[in-house]
Amino acid sequence: SRVQQKWKLKRRYSKEAKAAAKQGAKAAKKTAAASGTATRRAAQFVTRHPVAVLVLLLLLLLCFLVSAVSSIFPTLGSGLANALSGTSYASEDTDLLGVDEDYTALENELAQTVANIESTHPGYDEYRYSVDEIGHNPYELASYLSAKYHVYFREQVQDELREIFEAQYELTLTEEVEIRYRTETSTDPETGETTTEEVPYEYYILNVTLTNKTLPAVILPRLNEQQREIYTVMQQLKGNKPYLWEGIYNGGEDTGPSYEIPGEALDDPAFAALMKEATKYIGWPYVWGGSSPSTSFDCSGFVCWVYTASGVHNLPRTTAQGIYNQCAIISPSEAKPGDIIFFTGTYDSPGPVSHVGIYVGDGMMLHCGSPIQYANINSSYWQTHFYAFGRL
Template sequence: MQQASNPLSKAHQKQHMKQAFLARARERKAADAAVENIPEVLRRFLPKLGERQVHLFPVALVCSLLLFMTGGLSSFMPLGEAISHAFIIGTYPAEEADVLAAERAYCEMEKELEDELDHYEARHPGCDEYNVKAQEIWHDPYAICAIISAYLGGEEWTIDSAYPVMERYFKLQYVLTEKITTETRYRTEQRVGQQLVTDPKTGAQRWESYTYEVEVPYTYRICDVKLENKKLSHQPVYSMSREKMGLYALYMSTLGNMPDLFAGKPHASQLKDPLLYDVPEEYKQADPQFGKLIEEAEKYLGFPYVWGGSSPDTSFDCSGFVSYVFTNSGVYNTGRLGATGLYGICQKITADEARPGDLIFFEGTMGEDVGGITHVGLYVGDNMMIHCGNPITYADLTRSYWQQHFYGFGRIPYDP
């Protein structure tokens, strides 16, 4: 029988949840042992997962996200019940067969697009030259399943009801454009003419044929074909309400509670627990404003990366996370700025001058084709930062990856 619990305020629920899933994550128990610790109220829902592993941290994270989205559910709802609700909501509302069918259908759309590009000249005759420039065709299978589930409002779906959603997002992700230009060019052609020839011996004249060359103008048609992959995971921010964006974040945080379904797919997301780190207490005491930043930032450890996200309702991207932490901690109202915008309001400092509370910026983290500043994190001292990777986590700045992409430090002008 479920025990009654005292009413908790929304703030207390959030804090309790944070402490619960941070403690569990620190233990790092094996998956089998972790399942043994799941409350009985949650166990009844495990058959929905079959033989797949259940990770405690994502379950607790979904509950935390759900509390934000729903205003704390009910102040009278026991924590175990909140976890069970969150667990259910974090599961794709579809049978596994339909989830797999949706992925196959989206892959088939991509194959047809690839085939169209490979045979573009044969299927679109009439030009003298064809130039096809295409970005790589790929998608995260968990992203399309999360999009379907969120777009349909968390309602149960099948491959039939999902197909129109996939068609919509395929058109948003892949933009194929054709541009035909013309120019006047010249080609050499041979012509046949008649000339009067006189016989040198007899003086008789006759007409003879001869060939000659002329430069002839003609219209040369050039077909330039361009395929842009606007990244499937970027599309929810442009096409979904805040509520549905929140659902999308939930499904991405749990991978629909099917974390092994697309194992081995090259672009499939993986379920990751955040790296936990204890910021030295003396750093917080030396700068109370920095302490406020850390207190706010750690509330969202484990939240998934959602491009364009800027609040707990939608989850965050890197700059959305930093902007939200500074603004909602009361330290400094940055508004919603991108990474470049945050760098713009910073005082530029050297690595030797960096202190906890400064920002650290990176370049080249989104591929070679994206220039400028592409990532930002909050420096916490001792070569560590907290940032919105995937998920929000601490990171060791001595790793070669961060060293290679380092751009610079900046200091937002707040009073310590």
């Protein structure tokens, strides 16, 4: 009957289920036994070979580190490249040097104009000069143009060079007339008696004034805040091209502030007054066109300030060449503390004299290099560039 068939099927399914359960239990026991055996064998291997296991772990750790670092290097390299490109002059060296030559040519033309004043404006009884140093720091110009344009070409920036130049320098000629008196003697033709009298006359003076506002004072206002930050970094690093203008910071073997002037030299009141004023500024930076404590100094500005402020000699602001032109030239054997020493070829200057310092005796000078400090004039550098000694 159907009831009996259902009962038989039910009993068969029950037997099969029990058999399957027994088979699963046996398989689980075998798996557990195998797992336990593997664990015991692994433990035995670690116990017997600890060094090998440690080496294996270190190799795995090293592989992990190499994988991690290799993923960092592309980003790091890209960041380093971007940092270097942001502080480097991107223009070709030929353009960097050519642009500076063009600006120097404008300055040389100006220097020649000043030098020829007496021939181009003749007829004056006296010419009075108050002339700032003509010159610029080429790294300042290159940093400015690089910060503004990133890459620039020589022919591209000619108009801007002229604008900057005209803003940096101002040459003014002012005529001044003084009424002076001279003594004239006359003789009476009849009596032969001589008489003298003071006769007024006009004395014509041409005042020649050249003002150098300095390059930074002109170019920085032409940059926005971000460009000024780039300019500052480039200027500090010299655009990662320090070889372009190696000679502009007058070198030599500087001794710093530790040098002591021999006491006997300071017995001269004039020299003592010079040194009292000059040594105030040891360590101050070299600033192109600087001529007072408010701006710091360049080489000629330092000498002019010290001589004038000390009361030793009234030396209005002029160039190194201008100081030389006012001195009586003396031989090295005649030089004494307080004389002035001149050098040539320390940079591409308009005239033969490019650098000046105050001789302090014993083969030493105090000058505005980079920064203001003492230097041994007998070093190979200064001997190579020596020009003359002068005395005011």
